[in-house]
Amino acid sequence: MTAVLQARGLGKRYGRHWALSDCTLDIPAGHVVGLVGPNGAGKTTLLNLASGHLTPTTGEITVLGGRPGTDPNQLRKVGFVAQDTPTYAGFTVAEHLRLGARLNPGWDDATARDRIARLGLDPGQRAGTLSGGQRAQLALTIGIAKRPELLILDEPVAALDPLARREFMQGLLEAAVEHELSVVLSSHLVSDLERACDYLVVLVDSRVQVAGEVEELLATHHRLAGPRRDPDQLPRDQRVVSASHTDRQSTFIVRTDSAIHDPVWTVSQLSLEDLVLTYLDSSTRVAPRPVLEVQR
Amino acid sequence: MIEFHLDERSGLSPYLQLVRQVRQAMRLGLLREGDQLPTVKDVVARLAINPNTVLKAYRELEHEGLVAARPGVGTFVSATLTDGSLAAHGPLRQELRRWLAKARRAGLDEESIEALFLTTFRTSAGEEIA
Structure with a gap:
């Protein structure tokens, strides 16, 4: 299966500020990918690079095997719903669909009309008078009816109330099944993504902290609590992600593929939220240990 | 047809919750042999969960011999768990x-x-x- 998104050493600089640096990713197709990180972490920059709205300063990125935004075929394969799901306030719902049909060669008018009818939207109503949830659904409808292979959404539910959030995610995931879409969406809240995503990318301070299938991430991260110890004393196959100590106790979050046998530790599993927070919290985060190489 | 629901605080992964709800419904006689399970699309659209979660749950049930997938039609209950009890x-x-x-x-x-x-x-x- 081809990768939906591959990045190698990808970076984007604005003046002297790096919005994204040294980003290496290999995301397989067929996933709903969640991109999480605090505001300003570089999520929008990464998504704009993937959709071809920005060009990289360093490194390279390929999306569905092609360079983003370069040729009509590539544009057809990738749908993009920008931050706050923008619509044209003065255009009616029907005019949005006509515009979508005009701009997108693969436009699926039946799907678009069906969705608008099911949502109970009045085709004659101007987008400016729709509720936030309805506007988001209209933007989503256009993204789906374009019939892309990959749909990228930047913080699509951030401004919505809980019910509208739920309805938006229902529509998005239903479309993912129906049209075999790969989806990449960003949020600064893990709870928005927890049920929906099966692949997660955590971005902090312009860098990818961790990326992988949610199930695998949950299975390989453990919390160890026990008597105070230096992280360097842990087995080498346990990568220490975070460490915190009291005068007597140490608590580590480690990532490892093997079982933890040392009986001094009370081992517990992490929730997805805890896992993400571990990578977000710079006060306890431990930098990866350098790999020791044998000198010849 | 049964309707799935998810409990955020159960501590069980969503996929396991789906598996258990099917088994439970079979034990209680709410699902009988030959009954159809909701389609993946229906479950996803109702619960707003990842499609692979539903697929995994259905595969697990299939592996246990409780349901069988008929390609293009759907997934059907193929066993009985009440067995007189x-x-x-x-x-x-x-x-x-x-x-x-x-x-x-x-x-x-x-x-x-x-x-x-x-x-x-x-x-x-x-x-x-x-």
């Missing part, structure tokens, strides 16, 4: 009710009753395995 539910429930009344008369509150039941359940389950 359903008839015993009534009398057992009555006995349990009598026991509960006795426990309350003896001064046990809800939590103590639950704790007593669970510890007894676990020890007797442990003895049967050993």
Whole structure:
């Protein structure tokens, strides 16, 4: 299966500020990918690079095997719903669909009309008078009816109330099944993504902290609590992600593929939220240990 | 047809919750052999969960021999879990009710009753395995 998104050493600089640096990713197709990180972490920059709205300063990125935004075929394969799901306030719902049909060669008018009818939207109503949830659904409808292979959404539910959030995610995931879409969406809240995503990318301070299938991430991260110890004393196959100590106790979050046998530790599993927070919290985060190489 | 629901605080992964709800519905006779499970699309659209979660749950049930997928049609219940034990539910429930009344008369509150039941359940389950 081809990768939906591959990045190698990808970076984007604005003046002297790096919005994204040294980003290496290999995301397989067929996933709903969640991109999480605090505001300003570089999520929008990464998504704009993937959709071809920005060009990289360093490194390279390929999306569905092609360079983003370069040729009509590539544009057809990738749908993009920008931050706050923008619509044209003065255009009616029907005019949005006509515009979508005009701009997108693969436009699926039946799907678009069906969705608008099911949502109970009045085709004659101007987008400016729709509720936030309805506007988001209209933007989503256009993204789906374009019939892309990959749909990228930047913080699509951030401004919505809980019910509208739920309805938006229902529509998005239903479309993912129906049209075999790969989806990449960003949020600064893990709870928005927890049920929906099966692949997660955590971005902090312009860098990818961790990326992988949610199930695998949950299975390989453990919390160890026990008597105070230096992280360097842990087995080498346990990568220490975070460490915190009291005068007597140490608590580590480690990532490892093997079982933890040392009986001094009370081992517990992490929730997805805890896992993400571990990578977000710079006060306890431990930098990866350098790999020791044998000198010849 | 059954309707799935998810409990955020159960501590169980969503996929396991789906598997258990099907088994539970089969045990209670709400799902019988030949009944269709909701399509993946329906479950996803209702619960707003990842499609692979539903697929995984259905594959697990298939692996256990409880359901069978008919390509292009859907997933159907292909076994029965009630196997006559359903008839015993009534009398057992009555006995349990009598026991509960006795426990309350003896001064046990809800939590103590639950704790007593669970510890007894676990020890007797442990003895049967050993």
